[in-house]
Amino acid sequence: MAKKQFKAESKRLLEMMINSIYTQKEIFLRELISNASDAIDKIYYKALTDDQLVFNKEDYYVKVTADKANRTLTITDTGLGMTQEDLENNLGIIAKSGSLAFKKDNEAKDGHNIIGQFGVGFYSAFMVADVVKVTSKALGSEEAYRWESTGADGYTIEPCEKDSVGTEIVLHIKPNTEDDQYDEYLEKYRLKSIIKKYSDFIRYPIKMDIQGQRPKEGVENEFEEYQEEQVVNSMVPIWRKNKNELTEEDYEKFYAEKRYGFDKPLKHIHISADGAIVYQSILFIPENTPFDYYTKEYEKGLELYSNGVLIMNKCSDLLPDYFSFVKGMVDSEDLSLNISREMLQHDRQLKLIAKNIKNKIKAQLQSLLKDEREQYEKFYTAFGRQLKFGVYNEYGMHKEDLQDLLMFYSSKEKKLVTLDEYVSRMPEDQKYIYYASGESIERIDKLPQTEIVTDKGYEILYFTDDIDEFAIKMIMTYKEKEFKNVSSGDLGIEADEKDAAAESEEKDNKDLFEQMKTVLAGKVSNVKASKRLKTHPVCLSTEGELTIEMEKILKSMPN
Ligand code: ADP
Numbered sequence: 219m220a221k222k223q224f225k226a227e228s229k230r231l232l233e234m235m236i237n238s239i240y241t242q243k244e245i246f247l248r249e250l251i252s253n254a255s256d257a258i259d260k261i262y263y264k265a266l267t268d269d270q271l272v273f274n275k276e277d278y279y280v281k282v283t284a285d286k287a288n289r290t291l292t293i294t295d296t297g298l299g300m301t302q303e304d305l306e307n308n309l310g311i312i313a314k315s316g317s318l319a320f321k322k323d324n325e326a327k328d329g330h331n332i333i334g335q336f337g338v339g340f341y342s343a344f345m346v347a348d349v350v351k352v353t354s355k356a357l358g359s360e361e362a363y364r365w366e367s368t369g370a371d372g373y374t375i376e377p378c379e380k381d382s383v384g385t386e387i388v389l390h391i392k393p394n395t396e397d398d399q400y401d402e403y404l405e406k407y408r409l410k411s412i413i414k415k416y417s418d419f420i421r422y423p424i425k426m427d428i429q430g431q432r433p434k435e436g437v438e439n440e441f442e443e444y445q446e447e448q449v450v451n452s453m454v455p456i457w458r459k460n461k462n463e464l465t466e467e468d469y470e471k472f473y474a475e476k477r478y479g480f481d482k483p484l485k486h487i488h489i490s491a492d493g494a495i496v497y498q499s500i501l502f503i504p505e506n507t508p509f510d511y512y513t514k515e516y517e518k519g520l521e522l523y524s525n526g527v528l529i530m531n532k533c534s535d536l537l538p539d540y541f542s543f544v545k546g547m548v549d550s551e552d553l554s555l556n557i558s559r560e561m562l563q564h565d566r567q568l569k570l571i572a573k574n575i576k577n578k579i580k581a582q583l584q585s586l587l588k589d590e591r592e593q594y595e596k597f598y599t600a601f602g603r604q605l606k607f608g609v610y611n612e613y614g615m616h617k618e619d620l621q622d623l624l625m626f627y628s629s630k631e632k633k634l635v636t637l638d639e640y641v642s643r644m645p646e647d648q649k650y651i652y653y654a655s656g657e658s659i660e661r662i663d664k665l666p667q668t669e670i671v672t673d674k675g676y677e678i679l680y681f682t683d684d685i686d687e688f689a690i691k692m693i694m695t696y697k698e699k700e701f702k703n704v705s706s707g708d709l710g711i712e713a714d715e716k717d718a719a720a721e722s723e724e725k726d727n728k729d730l731f732e733q734m735k736t737v738l739a740g741k742v743s744n745v746k747a748s749k750r751l752k753t754h755p756v757c758l759s760t761e762g763e764l765t766i767e768m769e770k771i772l773k774s775m776p777n
C-alpha cells in the first residue's frame with residue numbers, strides 16, 4: 219500500500235509549537251539578536267580563513283529600531299547574510315538550523331560561540347508580529363532577496379535591492395487585543411530593558427537610537443530633544459575578564475547592578491573553570507540575612523547563562539540548600555539546552571558544575587574562618603543557622619562538609635568557638651564535649667548543672683538555637699569525642715565521695731522523696747539525690763535520648 223503523508227494545519231501547528239516552547243513573548247528579541255550575533259560570528263570565521271576578507275570589529279553590529287507610527291520593529295545586522303537558497307532552507311523549513319550545520323562544517327575552527335542550534339528561534343517573531351519581512355544579502359553575492367510571511371500559511375521570496383551585506387528583519391507588530399498587549403514592543407525603554415536582560419553580553423554592539431533632552435545652548439532653563447545612537451549592551455561580561463584586572467569595587471558594582479542584594483557582599487568568588495567542564499562563575503556571600511531568608515518565600519538559585527545569553531533567572535539545582543544564601547551567576551558553553559533554552563536537557567553537566575561550586579564555597583568559608591575571623595563571625599551570625607539545618611537535614615549526609623564550619627558560644631572563651639578549637643583545648647582526662655541548652659547565654663549561665671563541669675575546668679558549649687542540639691545529635695561524635703548534655707545522667711566526671719554521700723542521702727530521705735514524687739505526679743518521673751549539685755539545691759535532668767530543650771521544641775512544632 220502506498221504510504222500517505224500526514225496533513226497538518228500548519229498555521230495552528232506553528233502557533234502551538236511557539237506557544238508551548240516559550241513562556242514569555244519578550245524572548246523573541248533575544249532569539250533574533252542571537253541569530254544576528256551568530257551571523258556576525260560566521261563572517262568573522264570566514265575572515266579567519268579568507269585573506270581577501272578583513273574583519274574590522276567596528277563594522278559589525280546589530281541595530282534595533284522602532285517606528286511607532288508604522289508599528290514596525292527592525293533588527294539589522296552586518297553579518298554573513300543569506301542567499302536565496304539559505305532563505306529557502308533556513309527560514310522555509312521549521313526546525314532546520316543553518317547555524318548548527320555551520321558549526322558542524324567548521325568544527326575545527328572552534329565555532330563554539332554560535333548560539334543557534336534548534337532552528338525554531340526565528341519563528342518566535344510570530345508571537346508578536348503578524349507580518350515578518352527578512353531582507354538579506356549574502357557575502358559574495360550580487361543579489362539581495364526578501365523573504366516575507368504572515369505565519370505558517372506560507373512565505374514568498376523575491377529579489378530586491380540591498381546595498382550592504384547582512385540581514386534586515388522587519389516585524390509588523392500585532393495590534394493590542396483585550397488579552398494581549400503588544401505596544402510595549404515599540405517602546406524604546408522597554409526594548410532596551412529586554413536587551414539588557416537577555417542579551418547584555420552579546421559580543422557585538424547592539425545599537426539603538428535613543429532620544430534625550432539636553433540644555434539648549436546659550437539659553438538658560440530651556441531644553442531641546444536630540445537623538446543619539448547608543449550601544450545598549452555591555453558586551454564583555456565581568457566574569458570573562460581577568461581577575462587581576464578587577465577591583466573589589468567592580469564586584470560590588472556588579473552585585474548592586476544585578477540586585478543580588480541591597481547590602482554589600484561580604485566576599486566574592488570568581489571561578490574560571492577549564493577542566494572537565496568549562497564555565498565561569500561569580501558568586502557572592504552576602505553580609506546580611508535577606509528579610510525573607512528563613513521563610514518559604516525565599517527562593518535559592520543562581521543565574522544561568524549559556525555563552526553570555528541568559529537562560530534562567532534562578533537555577534536552583536546549582537546550589538545545595540545549606541548554601542542557599544549564595545548569590546551570583548554561572549556561564550557555560552558546555553550546557554546542552556532544551557529547545558526553549560529555559561530548560562536543560564541533561565543535568566549531568568549541571569550536576570558537575572554544582573558539585574564544583576559547592577566545594578568552592580566551602581573552601582572560601584573555610585579560609586574566611588581561618589584568616590578573617592571577624593568576617594566569618596559576621597557571616598555566621600547571618601547564616602550559621604542555615605549551616606546547622608544543613609547538618610541536620612537529609613539524615614546528616616552533609617555533616618562532613620559542614621561540621622568544621624559550625625560555631626558555638628563557649629563558657630570559657632565567652633565568644634564563638636569551633637568544634638575543632640574546643641577539642642584541641644580539652645584536658646587529657648576529659649571524655650566528652652559538654653554542652654548546655656537554653657534560651658539564652660544568661661539563662662544557661664544560671665543552670666545548676668553547669669557548675670560541676672566548669673569546676674572541673676572543662677569548657678561548655680552553649681546551645682541557644684533550637685536547631686543546635688538536633689544538629690549535634692546528627693554529628694554524634696567529633697574527632698572521636700562524644701557530645702554530652704550537662705543535664706544528662708552520666709557525665710563521666712568522677713565524684714567518688716559524692717557517690718557515697720548521695721547513696722546515704724537517698725536512704726535517709728526515702729519518705730521525703732516518695733512524698734515529693736506524689737505531689738509532682740505527672741510532672742516528673744522520679745526524684746533522686748543528685749551527685750552533681752554544688753551551690754544549687756535542685757536541678758531537673760532527663761533520662762533517655764531527648765533532652766528537656768528538645769522536648770520543648772518538638773512539642774511546639776505543628777503536627
Ligand atoms: P537557530 O538559530 O537555532 O539555528 P533559528 O530559527 O533562530 O534557529 O534560525 C534558523 C536559521 O536561519 C539559522 O540557523 C540561520 O542559518 C538562519 N538565520 C536566521 N537569522 C539570520 C540572520 N540574521 N542572518 C543570517 N542567517 C540567519
Ligand code: MG
Pocket residue numbers: 249252253333334335337338339340
Ligand atoms: Mg536562533
